[in-house]
Amino acid sequence: MTTAILVSILMTLVAASTPILLAALGELVTEKAGVLNLGVEGMMLCGAVAGFAVAFSTGSTMLGLLAAMMAGVATAMVFAVLTLSLTANQVATGLALTIFGIGASSLIGAGFVGRTITRLGPMFPAVLSEHPLLRVVFGHDIVVYLSLALVIGVSLFLRRTRPGLILRAVGENDASAHAIGYPVIAIRYAAIAFGGALAGLGGAYFSLALTPMWADGLTAGRGWIALALVVFAAWRPGRLLLGAYLFGAVMTLELQAKAAGITWLAPELLAMTPYLATVAVLTMMSLGRRAGRANAPACLGKPFSAS
Structure with a gap:
């Protein structure tokens, strides 16, 4: 394998991992607050169509990214109102949110199907971003570096700051947190909004x-x-980063196999690979010692009422 091919694979791996890392990081914070939001796919689709529509209309990818985050927050707030204020079932509401996101993105994006825009470019100058070797480090766009910074920021926030400890306390024992004066509902609203923005x-x-x-x-x-x-x-940000890049590697292998013209494997089987890997990982964890279960927030998915 030549150096150029290896660099190309690494660049593709990072790009494929970034959206999964962002969405998972937002969901991790949401779940740390004790809320299970299964509507991640719907929020991602709403962000995707809003970002593209604004970027296509204005010619600015930065405005597109901002619009996508706002769309994600707006969609997440629908979930928050239903589950926190109206105490609707979180699982059912999250699934409904995904269905809503699929339909809404299809409706809004109907006029943009097949349209293209200028791709989000590298953050650093061409002398670094186009270098045969240095572009592995400097050839990515701003969102990639932001995702890595967010992993560090979320980890420090949850482990080293008072607001992070309060958020974790709300997820572990909402009744006790409410009893000592913490606004449980407001904290969960904020966590859901953060998760929506990253999705x-x-x-x-x-x-x-x-x-x-x-x-x-x-x-x-x-x-x-x-x-x-x-x-x-x-529910650990550091392991989340490793896991995202692991799944990114699986998806990269799929893309590289298609690019290499491998014909002895059906294209449909290659497309299934990331999802088969997801099922396999979850199955192995369920059959094992379930060591990660100790880190799951105790109040995850449970409704809370201040009364």
Whole structure:
């Protein structure tokens, strides 16, 4: 394998991992607050179509990214109102949110199907981003570096800051947190909004960077992989990063196999590979010692009422 091919594979791996990492990181914070939001896929699709529509209309990918985050937050707030204020079932509401996101993105994006925009470019100057070797480090766009910074930031926030400890306390024992005066509902609203913003940003990465065009179902189920990744990482940001790049490697192998013209494997089987890997990982964890279960927030998915 030549150096150029290896560099290309590494660049593809990072790009494929970034949207999953962003969506999973947002869901991790949401679940740490005790809320299970299964609507990640729907929020990603809403962010993808909003980001593309704004970027196509204005010519600015930065405005597109901002619009995607706002769309993700707006979609997440629908879930938050239903589950936190109206105490609807979180699982059913999350599934409904995914269905809503699929339909809404298809409706809004109907006029943009097949349209293309300028791809989100590298953050650093061409002398670094186009260097045969240095581009592995300096050849990525701003969202890639932001995702890595967010992993460090979220880890420090949850482990080293007072607000992070309060958020974890709300997820572990909401009744006790409420009893000592912490606003449980407000904290969970904030966590859900953060999760929605990152899911929207992850969705926009598909339409603005990976495939700078719009098509129905652009995220192709990556939101479900992000949900599984949170469990795989045992609710730890560091392991989440490793897991995201592991699944990114699986998807990269799929793309490289197609590019190499491998014909003895059916294309449909190659497309199934990331999802088969997700099922295999979750199955092995369920059959094993379930060491990560100790890190699951005790109040995850349970409704809370201040009364």
